[in-house]
Amino acid sequence: MRFNEINVFGLYVAPITVIMAVAWVAYVVVRRVGDRFGLTQRVWHPALFELALYVMIVSSIVLLIARWSR
């Protein structure tokens, strides 16, 4: 499993930066869908839930990339 630096308009940036940015977009979408179906009102600690959700999305992307780049 290897994570190479990513070329963004001629600038090499750490892959985690791009992964975190992509995860943020996914997180906003998931959070919006969750709110649409009233999920967020059923959560005991919304801030902790959202943090966990973001960490899960970041981890999933990292694992997916690791599997594909094998």
Add this chain to the structure above:
Amino acid sequence: MTAASPTLSKSGGAPLAEWLRDATPAFLFALRLWASVCLTYYVTFALQLSDPTWAVTTAAIVCTPVLGASLRKAFFRMIGTVLGAIGIVILAAFFRQDRIGFLVGLALWCAVSALVATLLRNFAAYAAALSGYTAAILASDVLGPVGTTSGDVTFLAINRAIEICMGILCAGVVLALTDIGHSRRKLAAELASLSTAIMDGFADCFRIASPDVAQFQGLRRDLLRRIIALDPTIDAAIGEASDLRYRSPVLQRAVSGLVETISAWRKAAYEIALTHNPATEREARAVYNELPRDRLSPDASGSAKTPAELRAACCSAVRSLTRFNAQTPSERLLADSAAQGMLGMARALNGLVGVVDPPDMIPVRGMARLHVPDWLPPIITALRVLLAVGAISLFWIASAWPNGALAITFCAIIVVLLPLQGDLAYAASMTFLKGCVLGAGVAAVLVFAILPRATTFPTLCLALGLALVPMGFLLARAKNPLFFFAASVNFLPMLSINNTISFDGSQFWNTASAILVGIAVGAVAMLILPPLSPAIRTNRLLALTLADLRRLAKRAPSRRREDDWESRIVARFLAMPEQAEPVERAMLVAAMAVGNHIVRIRRVAPRFVPGVAVDTALQALAEGRSGEAAERLKDIDRQLAALPRTRPGSRAVLGLRAGLLVICGQLAWYPSYYDEPIR
């Protein structure tokens, strides 16, 4: 003696137990602050980031005693950082190898950020300010000690942005894991308590029908102050529970709904007091009978009515008051005021439903429009930033001071961020400077006495805890937290802790003196070019409102501007300084009511009376001849009164007459304001 002993022990122990109970949240906050800084150091060391200083400083800045406020601040700090990083890359691209051009560009960027920050409110203002001083932070790295703009600006900007975001993330993790937060509950309780208090006072105004206009003035003033204080609570609740972010328009409407109800309450109270007679009392009671009797409990739980049920009751009251069969213009006016008040209350309760029971909320479409109450204060702020950053840059160029770039950064932080404190900006900058001196002292003790013995990461954390825990505790407990905030935040960059620790005395003093000089220059700039005094700001807000009212009376430029009238005046009302006199606030609310009725009269009156008569009356008002305007409006009222009651639209006629009554009443109440010469 035996009987006295327990009493003695109780009296000695109770205050201590009470103090400990009160002090626990502050102590927990101090621990969170310490943990956030330590975690940030750990992560930045592990990732081998080039300079952890800004990451840990950010982590300390983001920590506040309220979870929601911290998370909201973190979110906006991230946005501000990214904007600032983009800004500095653009500046560097335009002024490559041109130090003067780069510094002028930086001063302009900071000035524009400060201008936007003054226009916005709460944490959105903070984000705008941040985009300014993040650019200054990056500029100090880009310029270096000799001031040659280096080529790898993009790389530096990305690095600094990542470091700052790392600090935000670490603080966010610690806060989310250790604090449950109660901003949402606090917002719900405050909205419920305000709604109940306003509804009680509003109903009492009709029930008592007092001839004394001042009877509820104190209460209304107090309630208005609480409404203004709702803004930061809403922001904190949004930060804690992101679902509220999607309901932001509903919450904004709730706040303006509360203001509308108070405005309607004031209108009704004046009408009752001005035309007080047994008939008015009877009419007021008749209107009172249409108002809902149910209330919420103060904490919105276990109440007789849920917020949604009470909202429905308010809406039903609006319908019945609109259909209310009034016999006189005065009665129509009271019914209309009551309907307006209930509509505002329904909006406020809808906001409360959005917080406690979102599925039952009625959604509101559209974004809240930004209304600038007065352009002069933001322009002065921008000018001050331009002058301060320009002056310190010139001093740096002239003196070739190696740490000048850092001084520019801290000067920019002060002049961009602290004007958000309004009238207290200079006092705040001096407090900030004093806090920074304390921070420098603490940092000196750590650098020279403690840190050289801290050879491992746990001992480094313990050493930091010696300073951060007491300062965090005092920050959370202090009446004026800015002093301890400045101390706890600014001592971190002075430490300059890196992966490979070196303790260089001259480097420490250079860094500390640059920070202190930068802050001092910022404070001096605040003294030389202070914000407008509260009296001048109040006068300007009243004059601008009068000018708008006159434009509205002449001929409104567009329908949209007419519809905007109320929200524009609410923005001015919220911008009124704390020191404004009650009568000045009352003038603004009165102008709002007059403007509303002008819009209605201009639209409806030409159906019943010649349009020329309406135009002439309003023209007199626009030209500052309120006595003549009142006479002409009374003429129109007489023409409307002469119309046969069987004619279609008699209810609209009565509504118009009620509006004319309001305008004439307000013109008579504040003639000197409406007759002020046009400047």
